Amino acid sequence: MKSTPITPPICLSATYKFASSDDLIDVVQNRSGHIYSRWDNPTIQETEKVMAEIEGYQSALAFSSGMAAISTSILAFLEKGGKIVYQRQIYGGTFELLNDFLPRLGIETIAIDCDNLEGFYSEIEKGLTILYLETPTNPLLRIVDVKPLADAAHRKNALVMLDSTFASPINQRPKDLGVDITIHSATKYLGGHHDITAGYICCDNEFVNVIWNYRKIIGGVMDPLTAFLALRGIQTLELRIQRHNDNAQTIAQFLENHKKVKIVHYPGLKSHPDYEVAKRQMNGFGGMLSFEINTDFEGTKKFMDNLKIITLATSLGGVSSLANQPITNTHAALSPEARAKAGISESLVRLSVGIENPELLIKDLKQALD
Ligand SMILES: Cc1ncc(COP(=O)(O)O)c(C=O)c1O
Known part of the structure; x- marks a missing residue:
């Protein structure tokens, strides 16, 4: 090939043809190619590469909305008996998920005021599965000092998730603060033009396959046209x-x-x-x-x-x-x-x-x- 397009082609194909059954089996077993766009899609993967790079993680996954990114990644790591400690001052949709939906599944969810650092540390000390933070917060722009809380959660072998939507990858580097999974509603700054509904999670390889598997089954994957617009927005x-x-x-x-x-x-x-x-x-x-x-x-x-x-x-x-x-x-x-x-x-x-x-x-x- 002597030349390639400088903008990624929008691959709208929902499914992919195989030359042989052995090739198909290899893709199903090893994720070595494409089989179905709810699993993987070339345009979506282009955006995931860019997002991983700008947030400084090994991987990223694209979702149909910020809430799809949040709910899928939380569900991927919590089961009955699990415990999530979160900050009370967060986006209303996330609050509803944590405060109303998850307890119905037998998950303990504990909201702490972002001013109450002692409350965070004492809950973390008792043990937890996930520490979930959002900074700056919506709508009062409170800033949580992430690093010491992340360190405390890691000492208890918990996962640290952070919604960094308000900061965008430019104003804040969650990876440097010890965050395992950084979340964005790309509907906001990443898209940047009020014309897409989208989300991302960025994390290292040890977590990405678990979340990918949940995205595949829950089904909240980004669509290819949105992926193209997200990439276009990210350029500026x-x-x-x-x-x-x-x-x-x-x-x-x-x-x-x-x-x-x-x-x-x-x-x-x-x-x-x-x-x-x-x-x-x-x-x-x-x-x-x-x-x-x-x-x-x-x-x-x-x-x-x-x-x-x-x-x-x-x-x-x-x-x-x-x-x-x-x-x-x-x-x-x-x-x-x-x-x-x-x-x-x-x-x-x-x-x-x-x-x-x-x-x-x-x-x-x-x-x-x-
Ligand atoms: C901080 C924050 N996180 C997540 C979301 C949810 O994103 P979406 O609307 O793309 O699902 C929002 C929506 O306003 C938000 O403000």
Whole structure:
């Protein structure tokens, strides 16, 4: 072959033909080629190679969503009698999986406030199967100091999983912090354009086959067209993240000085409780922030409805800015008590700062607050 395409072909084939039965048996027994796209697919494998490389692990697996990545990899290592210790302040969908679904399967799940380090260490000391963390957290941008917790969990032979979606592979290196399995909702920064629903796990070879087998049976594999779009998004990831970081810092500072804003949650602000940890653990503070307005639920709704450039929508991590009220969507499934415990108030707004001109975004926020 004298030349090859510089972008990967999108291989939509669901199945693959074999020259002989012996070849087919070899692929089934040794995963030495392709047989069926729920198992493996060339376009999907291209993205997995890239993801493993950018997160610094030996392997990666692509999923149909962030939740497919999370649920499949957790189920791959937990069985009846197993125990997972997790941080209470996490994405609402993950919380529902851990708090509601897994206990029904006879799995012990223990939520600890991310401020309660003693609680983490004492639960870890009692023994556990998985330590599950998310940092920065959704939606309050708390930063968990990962390395010491991961070390403690490893001393108990537990697996450490981390959802690094908010940081993206640019702002945080979970592998260097001792994380065994790093998870991304690629729907967010990796895709980067609000046009795919996708997820990844990155890990070393000792874990990948177990998760691959579960993905094959649970079936939440990425589709090839999405894989192509994910690869395309990843090519501009570093540039986009630099702009997200800069814009979010500028906007956080503007909001912090606005009289109608009660509090701003952004790890790049000195007022943030985890500023020092973030500075040490991250390469950038990210494009996500949240803030509380000096008003009630109705007043916050009015603010949302008055935004003109920033779009009222759930999700995050794309080039255009999105705002939502966690209480009405991302964390709507939580009981009022669970929301209160997680610190999610009626006047909380979550902002995914895009890569637009920051002056335009500030103008929009200013007029909506006014
Ligand atoms: C931190 C985090 N993890 C996981 C998910 C789930 O990802 P997906 O919507 O791609 O399933 C989300 C979704 O918002 C998220 O914010």
